[in-house]
Amino acid sequence: MEEYSEKQLSILKVAERLFADQGFHGTSVRDIAQEADVNIAMISYYFGSKDKLLETIFTYRLEASRKFINELLENDTLEPLDKINSLIDRFINKMLGEQYFQCIMSREQLNSQQSPVRDLIWQLKGEMLGLMQPIVTNAQEAGIFDKDVDVEMLMTTLFGTIHQVIPAQHILKKNAPADVTTDEEFSVYIKNRVSIHLKKLFKAILTHEF
């Protein structure tokens, strides 16, 4: 784990935003350099290449995701459903808190030809499945959760819903209550709405209660 200078962090931040908004190939290093207010050559100088820059963003973000997963594992005192609910809220907060990166992930996971970045994505997804699976299995054996649950599909729904909410925010903003005006208010509003929705979904499927 390296440390990055302010300038490097500025490049990473700008690159993440532009890659999210316009795609990797839709963003030129000149765009990045201009918005980050650095010389073009600095990007190669710091990160080696444009590809390596993307990889740097990924290792940087995914390292944080690993920490995030390990923190989730420590909450071992909660009831199974509370554990699931806590997990849902944390996922929503994490993913909506790094929307630019999640956009890049959405894009990169679609690439057919395998790449270092693509491999990292699916490896992490596997780890997240491995996080939820035992919680569900244990609760099933304790007779708390329904036996007949497709956990892999449930995770797909969790990620899919959040990944779908991110680009849909323009639309959701229009239909939001009138008292939601600022960006911060909307952020709270949308997180809460997704949270309620997903918790209801999971509870219904896992416990057959409402």
Add this chain to the structure above:
Amino acid sequence: MEEYSEKQLSILKVAERLFADQGFHGTSVRDIAQEADVNIAMISYYFGSKDKLLETIFTYRLEASRKFINELLENDTLEPLDKINSLIDRFINKMLGEQYFQCIMSREQLNSQQSPVRDLIWQLKGEMLGLMQPIVTNAQEAGIFDKDVDVEMLMTTLFGTIHQVIPAQHILKKNAPADVTTDEEFSVYIKNRVSIHLKKLFKAILTHEF
């Protein structure tokens, strides 16, 4: 609605696949021309430009989607839940049957700067919400569905789950039963698995039954 020659259709087909696999900016017109076995100049000759080519793919596919929606509206004799189930199955079949195009949609809906293509996507999504909303509302008034349902989020989950399944198929293929070997068998298997999952989800949320 125009008719396209075999050569034009060949270009459209190849372009759709490559745009899905590598992204729009990640695919060059030379790539498309080579794989479609036509001269590079033919793409501009037929479609005007690379951008127009993408737009052509969209108008072509979205026209079919409109027909698809109208067909759904005709099934007016079914019970509300059967109507929802039919809708789920048709969506799964449609979207998994045109996976390349759905990949392109997944990518393009992430673009921040508005474009003809982006507008078309969200317009269609609005229409699909408008398709499901009355079904749910009517059943709610008849006391068949739960009053407290976030239909917009439910649609988000529907699309999100299917859009997430598409790139996850490599992984899901590994964990598939041993008797699923051919591509056709896997296609049936995965459609069925998603169908069961989503129907269960919708039934639980809408009717509080299992």
Add this chain to the structure above:
DNA sequence: GTTTAAATTAAACGTTTGTTTAGTTTTGTG
């Protein structure tokens, strides 16, 4: 068979791409 339009081609167009070079400035150290 001749003529006219459409289809097709190879080559070239001017940009833009990511990257590198060679030179300059800044920084830190003895």
Add this chain to the structure above:
DNA sequence: CACAAAACTAAACAAACGTTTAATTTAAAC
């Protein structure tokens, strides 16, 4: 101050990009 290493810059690089041109072949109509 002197000096070496790091940081930074403007310019140039070759390659790839989407598009157009001008010439040629094919097809259709009379």
